[in-house]
Amino acid sequence: MKKFKILFLFLLTVFLQNCDNTDESIDALEDPTTLSPSEVISEGANATPYQFDSDWGANSYWASTIVSTYWTNILKGHHANAASTFGISEPRLYLIGGSGSNNAKSYHAGYVLWGEQFLDLANNYGTTAVAYIAAHEVGHQVQFQNNYPSKRYQTNTIELQADCFAGYYVRRKVTANSTNHSRAANFAYSIGENITNGTHGSKGQRRASTRIGLYLGKWNLTNAQIDYYFDRYYANLIYPGTFNNYYGKDSQLTKVEKEIFDFFSTKTEELSRIYNEEMSDEEYFKDLKLDPIQS
Numbered sequence: 001m002k003k004f005k006i007l008f009l010f011l012l013t014v015f016l017q018n019c020d021n022t023d024e025s026i027d028a029l030e031d032p033t034t035l036s037p038s039e040v041i042s043e044g045a046n047a048t049p050y051q052f053d054s055d056w057g058a059n060s061y062w063a064s065t066i067v068s069t070y071w072t073n074i075l076k077g078h079h080a081n082a083a084s085t086f087g088i089s090e091p092r093l094y095l096i097g098g099s100g101s102n103n104a105k106s107y108h109a110g111y112v113l114w115g116e117q118f119l120d121l122a123n124n125y126g127t128t129a130v131a132y133i134a135a136h137e138v139g140h141q142v143q144f145q146n147n148y149p150s151k152r153y154q155t156n157t158i159e160l161q162a163d164c165f166a167g168y169y170v171r172r173k174v175t176a177n178s179t180n181h182s183r184a185a186n187f188a189y190s191i192g193e194n195i196t197n198g199t200h201g202s203k204g205q206r207r208a209s210t211r212i213g214l215y216l217g218k219w220n221l222t223n224a225q226i227d228y229y230f231d232r233y234y235a236n237l238i239y240p241g242t243f244n245n246y247y248g249k250d251s252q253l254t255k256v257e258k259e260i261f262d263f264f265s266t267k268t269e270e271l272s273r274i275y276n277e278e279m280s281d282e283e284y285f286k287d288l289k290l291d292p293i294q295s
């Protein structure tokens with residue numbers, strides 16, 4: 001028996017030593033401010049779809065306020081409010097100033113970095129644009145914690161689902177005006193696409209994903225429900241008709257599920273035209289006169 005105890009203690013020591021070794025490399029990732037912004041470690045090949053931009057500029061620096069106290073507080077407010085809306089603890093938010101800060105990015109280690117040049121561009125489109133991008137980044141944290149999207153049809157499904165989370169948040173917490181909503185999202189795409197060479201998706205894919213989020217925002221949904229409904233309604237755009245097949249299988253729909261399904265049944269054609277880029281900008285930006293949200 002004593003021999004086993006000694007063996008156990010020996011193995012425990014070896015195990016703890018190994019843990020120590022691993023912890024050292026994780027520490028640097030967990031608190032990015034131990035590095036300069038440009039030295040923040042990239043999360044490797046697996047993280048490619050999450051990268052909103054190239055690395056932070058060599059002369060960028062950590063800041064406590066970016067653009068102005070007013071805009072920093074707007075950003076912090078939506079970051080916190082989006083986390084609370086999605087029921088996750090608030091991810092750490094670090095701010096970056098200086099050249100090469102035209103970026104916002106969510107990291108697996110549980111934090112979000114926001115750049116001054118990026119906030120400066122976004123605020124020209126008003127608080128809705130800042131709210132949209134803040135919620136997109138927090139949406140990535142929801143994905144990291146839950147391994148969403150549950151189904152991935154394309155490499156950019158992760159980015160498109162983050163747009164859906166952002167669309168959902170903006171309708172529920174920021175504005176019922178769909179013109180403001182669509183224009184703010186459009187600004188976010190135009191910036192994202194310039195920087196990322198298309199990893200965030202085509203114009204049609206992003207507009208359709210945002211609109212699915214905008215429509216889902218009518219109902220008070222869990223993260224799992226947003227993941228589920230995004231999958232169903234986005235899949236139907238790639239594989240038209242699959243939506244109705246699902247309906248046939250789901251004989252036990254709850255009242256709300258049926259309501260959501262019936263609503264989206266009336267939007268199939270509209271979403272397809274957006275997805276296939278057959279809808280004009282004028283039509284896309286027009287006010288949709290949305291129903292009041294349900295609590």
Ligand SMILES: [Zn+2]
Nearest residue numbers: 050052159162
């Ligand atoms: Zn993203």
